[in-house]
Amino acid sequence: MKMKMFSITTFVACVIMATAAKAQTIPAYPPLNGGQSVTHPASYYVPAKTPWLGVNKNTRLWTVNAWEDPKTGAHGSMTRFDYGFVSPLHTHKHDYYGVVIKGVMENYQVGVKPLKMGPGGYWYQRGKQAHTTACVSKGGCLVFLVQASAFDAQIPPVEE
Numbered sequence: 001m002k003m004k005m006f007s008i009t010t011f012v013a014c015v016i017m018a019t020a021a022k023a024q025t026i027p028a029y030p031p032l033n034g035g036q037s038v039t040h041p042a043s044y045y046v047p048a049k050t051p052w053l054g055v056n057k058n059t060r061l062w063t064v065n066a067w068e069d070p071k072t073g074a075h076g077s078m079t080r081f082d083y084g085f086v087s088p089l090h091t092h093k094h095d096y097y098g099v100v101i102k103g104v105m106e107n108y109q110v111g112v113k114p115l116k117m118g119p120g121g122y123w124y125q126r127g128k129q130a131h132t133t134a135c136v137s138k139g140g141c142l143v144f145l146v147q148a149s150a151f152d153a154q155i156p157p158v159e160e
Contacts, residue, residue: 089155
């Protein structure tokens with residue numbers, strides 16, 4: 001068990017370092033707070049209702065900005081998914097990255113068997129690639145999303 005936790009921790013650390021290395025080439029990456037460091041407890045982030053509904057219209061996404069604004073450009077956000085949320089098949093204009101903080105998520109392309117990702121799970125979603133995102137945890141899911149552009153979704157999907 002300790003070896004498995006060490007492997008997961010090592011993987012997440014590598015992902016963070018690789019993302020940080022990529023982020024250095026994009027001037028709009030965090031912290032974007034006048035060069036000041038920022039530290040907030042989890043209670044600081046209270047997700048608000050969004051217009052994004054799942055296939056089951058009783059499920060939705062909730063989000064709160066961690067840095068910058070997803071409506072206007074590069075951003076990081078804490079996004080909560082209701083239990084049972086399954087997105088319609090969709091695309092985004094630009095790539096994004098997700099790290100599961102709480103719950104079990106799935107993010108998969110057409111014809112690909114979904115992989116369950118628990119806390120520490122990571123995915124990279126290429127822009128303009130049709131996919132489905134789902135929360136399969138009874139307690140809902142919390143994910144940290146990072147995107148170098150404004151958040152968008154095309155339903156039906158628009159692929160290259």
